[in-house]
Amino acid sequence: MRAAGAWPIFASGNVNAFKCGSVMEPGGGDEAIAVGGVNSGRLYPSSGKGPGLDGKTIKPDFVAPSFAIRSALSAADSGRNAYARLTGTSMATPHVAGAFALLMSAANINSKGTDPLSVLRSTANQKQKKPIFAASKCGGIPYNTYPNNIYGWGLPDVCKAASAMGVSCS
Numbered sequence: 545m546r547a548a549g550a551w552p553i554f555a556s557g558n559v560n561a562f563k564c565g566s567v568m569e570p571g572g573g574d575e576a577i578a579v580g581g582v583n584s585g586r587l588y589p590s591s592g593k594g595p596g597l598d599g600k601t602i603k604p605d606f607v608a609p610s611f612a613i614r615s616a617l618s619a620a621d622s623g624r625n626a627y628a629r630l631t632g633t634s635m636a637t638p639h640v641a642g643a644f645a646l647l648m649s650a651a652n653i654n655s656k657g658t659d660p661l662s663v664l665r666s667t668a669n670q671k672q673k674k675p676i677f678a679a680s681k682c683g684g685i686p687y688n689t690y691p692n693n694i695y696g697w698g699l700p701d702v703c704k705a706a707s708a709m710g711v712s713c714s
Contacts, residue, residue: 546575551648551660553641555633556580556592556604564682564693567592567603577644577661578603579637580696581610587675587687587694591633594693595683602683605661605696606668608639643700650711658709665691667705668698 545552556578557568571578574596581588588610594603613635617626647660670690674680682693691697703713 551577551641551644553577553579553637553644555637558590558632558634559592561589561678564593564679565595565599567594567596569597572597572601572603574598574601577605577640578696579633579640580604580607580694581631581633581636582607582672582695582699583609583611585671585699586673587678588631588633588636589675589678591636591678591694593679593682594696599683602685602691602693602696604633604693606640606664606698606700607672607695608636608699610636640700643702643705646702647705647709650706650709660705663705663708664700665697667701667708668696669701670695670698672698 554571554576556571559566567578570576580591595601596603610633611631612629614627615630617628644660647663651658651660672695674687680687685692687694706713
């Protein structure tokens, strides 16, 4: 997928809160970007935790808001006007996919050919809190050492990343 210019971004999965190495396929693969859930700086307890499928790769790569996210439902669902508040890593994943789309656009604007993954990693917010009711150390790395197998590189900061790419963010 990457060779074709696509970024494979997947949810890390909603699993046992204390189980490390629980990032689900396909997000656990080395070339995939896995997204875990975070709410107000604290891990969504069921968020899949790394390491990846190879037992070495940092997973998830990033975290994003995952609690009570307003989401579209099938038009066939009645009584909800086709929207509902849902929770989980599948609700966090579109945040990171959108961040990549914006940065890919920014990379085209400034034509430096900057790698959005590297920029998001280097500018991510790494001020996450100690997990409650979930593992706080996976793959030998504690939650407050970045990157780690709980929060990855952290919460993407799109404005900071765009600025690092030379694109004004206001």
